[in-house]
Amino acid sequence: MMLDSSKPDKHAARVDQKLIPGQSARFKKQIEFVLEVDKLKHVLRQNVLLDQSRRENSTEHSWHIALMVMLFAEYSQEKNIDLLQVMKMLLVHDLVEIDAGDTYCYDDEGRQDQSEREAAAADRIFGLLPDDQAAELRALWDDFESRQTPESKFANALDRVQPLLHNYFTDGLTWQANNIKSSQVYDRMRPVKNGAPDLWDYVGALIEDAVTKGFLAK
Amino acid sequence: MMLDSSKPDKHAARVDQKLIPGQSARFKKQIEFVLEVDKLKHVLRQNVLLDQSRRENSTEHSWHIALMVMLFAEYSQEKNIDLLQVMKMLLVHDLVEIDAGDTYCYDDEGRQDQSEREAAAADRIFGLLPDDQAAELRALWDDFESRQTPESKFANALDRVQPLLHNYFTDGLTWQANNIKSSQVYDRMRPVKNGAPDLWDYVGALIEDAVTKGFLAK
Numbered sequence: 427m428m429l430d431s432s433k434p435d436k437h438a439a440r441v442d443q444k445l446i447p448g449q450s451a452r453f454k455k456q457i458e459f460v461l462e463v464d465k466l467k468h469v470l471r472q473n474v475l476l477d478q479s480r481r482e483n484s485t486e487h488s489w490h491i492a493l494m495v496m497l498f499a500e501y502s503q504e505k506n507i508d509l510l511q512v513m514k515m516l517l518v519h520d521l522v523e524i525d526a527g528d529t530y531c532y533d534d535e536g537r538q539d540q541s542e543r544e545a546a547a548a549d550r551i552f553g554l555l556p557d558d559q560a561a562e563l564r565a566l567w568d569d570f571e572s573r574q575t576p577e578s579k580f581a582n583a584l585d586r587v588q589p590l591l592h593n594y595f596t597d598g599l600t601w602q603a604n605n606i607k608s609s610q611v612y613d614r615m616r617p618v619k620n621g622a623p624d625l626w627d628y629v630g631a632l633i634e635d636a637v638t639k640g641f642l643a644k
Numbered sequence: 645m646m647l648d649s650s651k652p653d654k655h656a657a658r659v660d661q662k663l664i665p666g667q668s669a670r671f672k673k674q675i676e677f678v679l680e681v682d683k684l685k686h687v688l689r690q691n692v693l694l695d696q697s698r699r700e701n702s703t704e705h706s707w708h709i710a711l712m713v714m715l716f717a718e719y720s721q722e723k724n725i726d727l728l729q730v731m732k733m734l735l736v737h738d739l740v741e742i743d744a745g746d747t748y749c750y751d752d753e754g755r756q757d758q759s760e761r762e763a764a765a766a767d768r769i770f771g772l773l774p775d776d777q778a779a780e781l782r783a784l785w786d787d788f789e790s791r792q793t794p795e796s797k798f799a800n801a802l803d804r805v806q807p808l809l810h811n812y813f814t815d816g817l818t819w820q821a822n823n824i825k826s827s828q829v830y831d832r833m834r835p836v837k838n839g840a841p842d843l844w845d846y847v848g849a850l851i852e853d854a855v856t857k858g859f860l861a862k
Binding site: 475479482494563588 | 658660663664665671674675677678679681682683685686693694695697700701703704706707708710711712714715716727728731732735736773777780781806809810813842845846849850853
């Protein structure tokens with residue numbers, strides 16, 4: 427099979443209204459959105475996969491933490507949270523990176539205009555959907571970002587724990603490559619403390635062990 | 645950053661009981677499972693990404709269809725289905741491929757022992773979890789496979805529609821590479837008819853258009 431990486435990515439422009447059942451404008455927008463979000467598979471994060479063969483992309487990360495919702499729900503600080511809301515939030519939370527890219531969490535310069543870049547991306551990307559669904563997905567993203575609801579606090583905790591596991595179990599590969607110190611990791615992991623205290627205990631144990639073993643600077 | 649693809653993948657064996665809060669056997673199993681499922685990011689499907697740059701992996705596919713649950717819920721044959729159940733099913737449905745690999749849907753030979761291989765994989769992989777969670781995830785996978793519940797029918801419809809979109813919007817790249825005929829695609833897409841009839845209308849339109857345009861054999 428020949429793969430051609432130079433082909434222009436014009437699939438959305440190719441959704442033919444005539445083939446859409448009932449020529450529904452609503453359905454056409456939904457299909458265009460589904461095609462558009464394929465681009466998130468190309469957004470690479472700093473983290474590497476556990477076998478260290480390559481960097482992880484944002485859809486792989488999103489899948490992983492959505493799956494973790496099921497496994498770790500019992501560790502949420504607040505009980506009886508709406509797990510569907512948490513899962514939706516995590517499936518959607520990185521879509522803005524299609525335009526804004528992945529900003530490394532320890533890149534202080536990149537983080538200065540991150541909110542602005544991501545808000546513009548949210549306008550464009552969620553705006554591809556029919557109005558009601560655009561509003562629903564935007565509200566999910568806003569909820570995730572604001573970390574106010576119990577669902578958002580738990581979602582943010584998982585979003586921090588998974589990369590920590592990847593860092594720890596690759597002997598701090600990206601920590602070392604970027605000269606990260608344990609105080610920065612503690613600071614980054616703070617949402618875990620509020621969202622999932624039991625996981626926070628494990629986070630602390632891994633950070634201290636990484637320092638002891640010499641793959642995270644004190 | 646140096647990436648070393650030759651490193652043995654022994655992270656699960658490295659989960660140190662002493663670092664686990666309260667040395668909980670339950671928590672240790674959950675962490676080992678979270679590390680184990682990272683391997684699904686290496687399982688490549690026949691489908692390519694829409695820009696045709698590379699093949700898609702099974703976690704990217706799973707994320708994509710879990711996201712589609714939100715967008716296409718209105719097209720489910722049965723209304724008022726449990727969307728959390730659908731989403732859980734889709735996040736979990738390909739995990740057996742960690743051991744069993746991805747079996748190409750038109751590979752009649754590979755499909756002969758597919759059930760057997762996947763059942764053994766389910767035993768091992770879900771068996772890494774604490775008993776209650778092993779049973780929950782196994783039940784989700786069984787539900788997905790049996791296509792009896794309204795949730796499973798809708799989940800299976802999405803699992804078929806997404807690869808069809810990828811095939812159609814890459815001008816039938818993998819159809820052509822594998823000499824696939826439209827009758828085979830219709831047969832493969834049958835679960836869409838039961839699970840999401842409105843989507844089935846679109847599926848039919850795309851298949852016919854692909855034949856007309858000459859990138860799917862009649």
